[in-house]
Amino acid sequence: MLxxxxxxxxxxxxxxxxxxxxxxxxxYERLLPDLELVEMPLGWTMSESGDHVNYxxxxxxxxxxxxxxxxxxxxxxxxxxxNEGMVGISIFMGGESMPxxxxxxxxxxxxxxxxxxxxxxxALGGQLQHVALLFTQALIAQTxxxxxxxxxxxxxxxxxxxxxxxxxxxxNSELTVTQETIGNLLGVRRVSVxxxxxxxxxxxxxxxxxxxxxxxxxxxxxxxxxxCYAVVQDEYERLLPSKRGSKN
Numbered sequence: 503m504l505x506x507x508x509x510x511x512x513x514x515x516x517x518x519x520x521x522x523x524x525x526x527x528x529x530y531e532r533l534l535p536d537l538e539l540v541e542m543p544l545g546w547t548m549s550e551s552g553d554h555v556n557y558x559x560x561x562x563x564x565x566x567x568x569x570x571x572x573x574x575x576x577x578x579x580x581x582x583x584x585n586e587g588m589v590g591i592s593i594f595m596g597g598e599s600m601p602x603x604x605x606x607x608x609x610x611x612x613x614x615x616x617x618x619x620x621x622x623x624x625a626l627g628g629q630l631q632h633v634a635l636l637f638t639q640a641l642i643a644q645t646x647x648x649x650x651x652x653x654x655x656x657x658x659x660x661x662x663x664x665x666x667x668x669x670x671x672x673x674n675s676e677l678t679v680t681q682e683t684i685g686n687l688l689g690v691r692r693v694s695v696x697x698x699x700x701x702x703x704x705x706x707x708x709x710x711x712x713x714x715x716x717x718x719x720x721x722x723x724x725x726x727x728x729x730c731y732a733v734v735q736d737e738y739e740r741l742l743p744s745k746r747g748s749k750n
Contacts, residue, residue, distance in 0.1 A: 513539050516613050518562035520586045521637060524743035533623065533630075537613040542566070544678070547715040548604040549591060555599065557614040558590040564610015565671045567687060568645075570601040577691035578588075578652070582607070583643045584671025586742055587637045589659060593617050594624045594634055607679070607687070611635060643737040651730040652689065659686055659728035661698045665708070665715070666731050675717045705734050 508533055517523035517536055522530065542548075542564045549555050552570060559566075565584050573578040580602055583589050589612070592600045617625075623630045651660055663683065681699060685692040699715070702708045707723050709716045717723060724731070 506721045514562040516560070516562065516635070518585055519560040519613065520590075520743050521588055521630075522613070524558050524633050529623075529629055533615065533619070535617045536615055538615075539627055540612055540614050542606045542610045542612055543610040544606055546606040548606065549600075550603045551601050552599050553603075555590045555592050556617050558588055558593050558617070558620045559610040559612040559614045560588050561585050561610055563673070564606060564612070565608035565668060567607040568600075568603050569696070570602050576689060577686060579642055579687035580648055582667050582671060583641070586671070586738060587641065588634065591634070591638050591641070593620050594631075595638065607683075609647050609670070617682055631708045633743065635715070640741045643736045647730045649736050655689060655728040655730065657688070657694055657700050658701070659703070659730075661695065662723050662727035663731045664688060665717060666720070666727055667734070669717060669720065670735070675720070677717070678713060679715060680713050704741060 514640045517547055548566065561583065562585055566589050569577050569582050589604055592598055620707040651663060669675065681695045682692045685695040697711060699708065703710055707719050709718055
């Protein structure tokens with residue numbers, strides 16, 4: 503999974519990740535030698551349910567889905583993580599593993615930090631510990647709201663929520679994803695997702711191509727989504743460092 507760089511291919515700035523960007527200069531410089539750049543190819547299962555996680559990943563691009571699978575083979579996404587956060591919170595939460603698997607939903611890159619180094623940093627009680635706990639609180643809020651949304655809101659609203667949350671974690675309005683993947687992530691049949699996307703396309707909110715969805719009118723999509731999207735976004739903005747900080 504390590505990145506093979508061409509001679510003129512500069513690595514991404516670690517501060518494209520909002521958590522790393524929030525660190526004081528002294529903390530950031532101490533971590534920098536231990537941050538290892540890795541590729542996150544589409545479909546990569548970073549960890550399975552119950553795995554002993556050895557690395558904490560800080561995405562600079564791409565999207566990772568936390569997925570809960572049942573014994574009958576069905577599954578459902580519980581949360582999304584992009585450059586606002588980190589993947590592998592069991593390392594510092596003390597449980598050693600998680601009941602969810604983590605899978606790359608949109609290809610990108612991340613900087614990883616070993617379990618040993620993260621535990622050392624967490625024990626120092628500085629900014630990284632502080633923002634890691636805030637991110638965990640935000641992630642719990644997203645997971646809880648997703649559970650409520652799946653129980654009480656229509657599939658149309660849920661698909662709109664998923665599209666908007668995915669857009670928030672990418673740099674453009676075109677998403678590389680199949681309708682079957684969306685169905686698996688939302689825990690519904692592909693044909694149901696196809697019907698919803700067909701209506702959104704008919705209403706000129708999106709445009710579909712094979713394996714791709716382009717959002718044409720985000721404003722209308724936001725008017726169509728359920729309250730869960732705003733609740734989660736407000737919590738992330740309340741708890742986490744501003745997006746402006748990640749660009750420094």
